[in-house]
Amino acid sequence: MFDLKWIRENPEKFDNALVKRHLPPHSAEILALDEDRRAHVAKLQEAQTRRNAASKEIGRAKSSGDEKTAQALIDEVADLKTEIQDGEEEERRLSEALNDILSSLPNRPLDDVPVGKDEEANLLVRQVGEPPEFAFEAKQHFEIGEALGLMDFETAAKLSGARFVVLKGLLARLERALAAFMLDLHTDEFGYREIAPPFLVRDATMFGTAQLPKFADDQFRTEDGFWLIPTAEVPLTNLVRENIVDEDELPLRFTAYTPCFRLEAGAAGKDTRGMIRQHQFSKVELVSIAHPDQSLEEHERMTSCAEEVLKRLKLPYQVIVLSTGDMGFAARKTYDIEVWLPGQNMYREISSCSVCGDFQARRMNTRFRVKDAKDLRFVHTLNGSGLAVGRTMVAILENYQQEDGSVLVPEILRPYLGSAERITAS
């Protein structure tokens, strides 16, 4: 969502941002609507002013017993009434039209975001860790998991169809261990507050983080009108919807371990095998509600918090900055963290950390009161995966695989797995 006043003053910047996102310019259309709307508002308010003045006079006339003057004024006001009603309706219509456009346009990329058509234009920021060398041919995670008898896609298909998995034994426990490890790290060391949020939310919540109205087709919806969250970003960010928060409690940092549900409507044929792309996966999410002056700094910090998970798991990864063509709708800038997958011989996304500026805050109407001034400003919001648990498991299986088909447990996870050092066929 955008600030109309800002668009009025910076139409060319606004359009440039859209062009960077490979969308046609919209400022002319928006400003025409806006101008129309303001003209109507002015006219409407004028009529309202006259009505209000007349109403007051009616009160005075009546109380002084001047029925004749009162009646004349009443007749005058009756005419104004239809004018006002028509004006209100027109104003509502124009405001809605304006809102429909504004809420369907993506956020403006920051200036330092590489401009490009798609992921080809993403830029490498840094690489950390060395891909492991194997004396044998590295397998993909699903080969490893299935051979261990702990990862079962066939049974999952029986239960739920494609893009689901059943994990068993130590792999099921590994999922829980990873979540616990990540949450402990983010809460104990990085100051995030652990939240256990609802996984079903309503329209307004999905609108707040901008899944709605544009991406309804990517979401699961219950018959009762609830949406299954596609990420904990949705409930965590909306924790402060319609709130006025204290300036000195910023930044608010939240983390949650939740399942995420995605229709993957546009991903037919992509990553059909294995756990990479599922309708349901779990993720530990990080969300910050930040002061506008500190949101960029917070973005770097959040990214480093997510990276720390991979460092401690000793998984090699790289950080890239997404190009304007690859960035999500609400983001102004996004770092993706990609983990090395020996079985695929490539880096794959395991985390995405975005700073959204005031884009979501405007949709949620989340503000803070400026100290020593009484004006209200929109907060900035950020979100990042810290990390996607399923893909982290994939990375562990592939990076820690052994020639005999077993998988070593990263040291830091062993306390969470009953001291198990190795996952073997059961």
Place this chain on the structure above:
RNA sequence: GGAUGGGUGGCCGAGUGGUUGAAGGCACCGGUCUUGAAAACCGGCAGGCGUGCAAGCGUCUCGAGGGUUCGAAUCCCUCCCCAUCCGCCA
């Protein structure tokens, strides 16, 4: 699913047709007092939109929309949301 009661400013909470955009309290801001702080006292303090260089002016908003009325937070209708009790249930 059945039955009630509710939705008012950052928060609590008065207010059932006529300067009520809304008492009072809390919080917050400024000041007096104090060595400093607290307390006490005095003063300020809703948001959106429009207009204006600005001071300001206008307008809308008491969950949302519609209606009655010269006039609605207050009356009527529809919808949304919340709470409590009963039933069911982890």
